[in-house]
Amino acid sequence: MKRVIINSVTFFCVMIFLVSCFSKSNSKTKRVLTLGIRHESNTFSTLPTRATDFKVLRGEDVLVDQPWAEEGRRLGIEFIPTVHAYSWPGGVVEKTIFESLKSEILEGIRNADSFDGIYMDMHGALHVEGYEDAQSELIREIRKIVGNDVLISGSFDLHGNLSKDFLNHINLVTAYRTAPHRDGAETKVRAITMLSEAMNKHFKPYITSVVIPILVPGEKSITEVEPLKSIYLQIPEIIKKEGLIDASIFAGYCWADLYRSAMRVIVVASDEKYADIAKHEAAALAQQIWDERVNLKLDVPSGSIDEMIVKASEYNETVFISDSGDNTTAGAPGDNPQVLSALIKHNAKNSLYAGIVDEDALNQCKNAGINNEIDLIVGGKIDNVFGKPIEINGKVIYLPSDSLIGTNRESAIVDVNGIKVVIMNSRRSFITLRDFKELGLNPLDYKIVVVKLGYLYPELRDIAPLHLIALTSGFCNLDMRLLPFKRVNRPSYPLDLDMDWHPE
Ligand SMILES: [Zn+2]
Numbered sequence: 001m002k003r004v005i006i007n008s009v010t011f012f013c014v015m016i017f018l019v020s021c022f023s024k025s026n027s028k029t030k031r032v033l034t035l036g037i038r039h040e041s042n043t044f045s046t047l048p049t050r051a052t053d054f055k056v057l058r059g060e061d062v063l064v065d066q067p068w069a070e071e072g073r074r075l076g077i078e079f080i081p082t083v084h085a086y087s088w089p090g091g092v093v094e095k096t097i098f099e100s101l102k103s104e105i106l107e108g109i110r111n112a113d114s115f116d117g118i119y120m121d122m123h124g125a126l127h128v129e130g131y132e133d134a135q136s137e138l139i140r141e142i143r144k145i146v147g148n149d150v151l152i153s154g155s156f157d158l159h160g161n162l163s164k165d166f167l168n169h170i171n172l173v174t175a176y177r178t179a180p181h182r183d184g185a186e187t188k189v190r191a192i193t194m195l196s197e198a199m200n201k202h203f204k205p206y207i208t209s210v211v212i213p214i215l216v217p218g219e220k221s222i223t224e225v226e227p228l229k230s231i232y233l234q235i236p237e238i239i240k241k242e243g244l245i246d247a248s249i250f251a252g253y254c255w256a257d258l259y260r261s262a263m264r265v266i267v268v269a270s271d272e273k274y275a276d277i278a279k280h281e282a283a284a285l286a287q288q289i290w291d292e293r294v295n296l297k298l299d300v301p302s303g304s305i306d307e308m309i310v311k312a313s314e315y316n317e318t319v320f321i322s323d324s325g326d327n328t329t330a331g332a333p334g335d336n337p338q339v340l341s342a343l344i345k346h347n348a349k350n351s352l353y354a355g356i357v358d359e360d361a362l363n364q365c366k367n368a369g370i371n372n373e374i375d376l377i378v379g380g381k382i383d384n385v386f387g388k389p390i391e392i393n394g395k396v397i398y399l400p401s402d403s404l405i406g407t408n409r410e411s412a413i414v415d416v417n418g419i420k421v422v423i424m425n426s427r428r429s430f431i432t433l434r435d436f437k438e439l440g441l442n443p444l445d446y447k448i449v450v451v452k453l454g455y456l457y458p459e460l461r462d463i464a465p466l467h468l469i470a471l472t473s474g475f476c477n478l479d480m481r482l483l484p485f486k487r488v489n490r491p492s493y494p495l496d497l498d499m500d501w502h503p504e
Pocket of ligand 1: 157
C-alpha cells in the first residue's frame with residue numbers, strides 16, 4: 001500500500017512537472033510565418049527578369065542551413081515557411097512571376113493556422129512591370145488578411161529603396177551594414193531576434209525614416225571606407241539609446257528611375273513614446289550623410305577604358321579592371337563588348353576577360369570544337385543601347401564539360417591573341433575564386449583580369465593586388481548624370497548640383 005502511495009505521489013509530481021514545462025514552453029513558443037521576394041531591379045536594363053531567373057524555395061526547404069531559422073528555433077519560434085524567391089539582379093521583373101509568387105504567399109497566409117509574427121526576407125529594390133510599387137502592394141495585401149496586430153519584421157539589402165507606403169505597413173526593419181556585403185546572414189538573424197523580442201515583450205514598434213535625396217552607386221558608398229565607414233560605425237552606439245531597437249542606413253539602389261530611389265535612414269524604437277529620440281537620431285545621421293555627399297567617391301583609381309588598360313599594363317602584378325557600366329551584379333545584361341574591343345586594340349596579352357554572355361557565340365565554339373580556330377561576332381545583342389557587336393578571331397581552348405551541357409552554366413574560352421575570352425550561355429558574374437576555378441582559371445595567373453562588376457566582392461577585394469574601375473557606358477553607369485532619369489524625385493543630388501537640403 002505504502003509503495004502504491006509513493007508511486008502515486010511520484011506520478012503526480014512528474015505530471016505537475018511535465019504540465020508546468022509544457023505550459024512554460026507554450027507561453028514562450030511563437031509562431032512566425034515567413035516569405036520572401038528578393039530582387040534588385042534595374043529599370044534601365046533591356047533584360048527583363050523572368051520566371052526562369054528565380055530560384056524558388058517552398059515549405060521546410062526554406063529553413064535548411066539558414067542561420068536565421070536556427071536562431072529562431074533556439075528562441076522558441078515555430079516557423080511556417082511559405083515561399084522564398086530569389087533572383088540575381090536584372091531588369092524589371094515580369095508581372096506574371098510576381099503575381100504568381102504573391103498569390104502563393106497570400107494563399108499560404110490564408111491557409112496557415114494562427115501565428116504571431118511574419119518574417120519578410122527581402123532585398124528592397126524590387127520593381128515589377130505594371131506596378132508603381134510592388135513591395136507595397138505585397139505588404140498591403142498581407143495586412144488585409146492578417147490585420148494590424150501581427151508583427152511584421154523584414155531584413156533588407158542596404159541597396160533597397162523602401163517607400164513610405166511600405167514602411168507604414170511593416171513594424172521592424174533592419175538592413176545590411178556592410179557593402180561589399182559581408183553581413184547578410186547576420187542581418188537576417190537580427191530581423192528574427194528583433195521580432196522575437198517584440199513578440200515576447202509586446203512591443204508596439206515605431207519606425208521613423210528620413211529620405212536623403214542622393215542617388216549614389218554602391219561603388220561610391222562602400223561602408224569600409226570614409227566617409228560612410230564612420231557613419232555606419234555609429235549604428236551600434238545609437239541603438240544602445242533608451243527605447244531604440246535598430247537603425248539602418250540604406251544607400252539605396254540608384255539604377256532605378258523611381259520616385260522612391262534615394263538614400264534613407266530608418267530608426268526603429270520599441271514604442272511610439274521614443275519617437276523623439278528616434279527622429280532625432282535619424283535626422284542626425286541623415287544630415288551627416290548629406291554633408292558628406294561630395295565625398296561619396298570611388299575608393300580605387302578610375303578612368304576611361306584606355307587609361308585603365310595603360311595603367312594596368314604598367315603595374316607588375318595582377319590588376320582587376322571593372323567594366324562598371326555593364327555590372328552584372330547590379331542588373332546589367334553583361335554582353336557589352338566595349339572593354340574586350342579595347343583589350344584587343346591594346347594587344348593586352350596575358351589578359352583574362354571574364355566574361356561575356358552570348359549564347360550564339362558559345363554554340364559556335366561548341367560546333368568548332370576544341371583547339372580549332374574560329375571567327376565570331378560577339379556581344380551587343382541584349383544591351384543594344386550601349387553595346388555594339390564586335391568581330392573576334394581566336395582559338396577555342398575550353399568547352400563546357402558534358403555534365404554542364406544543357407544547363408545555364410555552359411562556358412567556352414577563346415584565346416584571342418593572348419587574351420582569354422570567357423563566353424557564356426547565360427549571365428553569370430565572377431565574384432568569388434570559385435567562379436574562376438570552375439573554368440580551371442586562377443585570376444592571379446593573368447596580368448589583367450576584366451570583370452563585369454563595380455566594386456570587387458569581398459574574396460576578390462581581399463586578394464586583388466590592384467583594382468581599377470573603367471568608367472564604361474551601360475545601364476549601370478557610375479555617373480548618374482549620364483542616365484535618362486525621368487521619374488526620380490527632383491531635386492536630387494547629383495542630378496541637381498546646386499540644391500540645398502535639410503532633414504525635416
Ligand atoms: Zn546590395
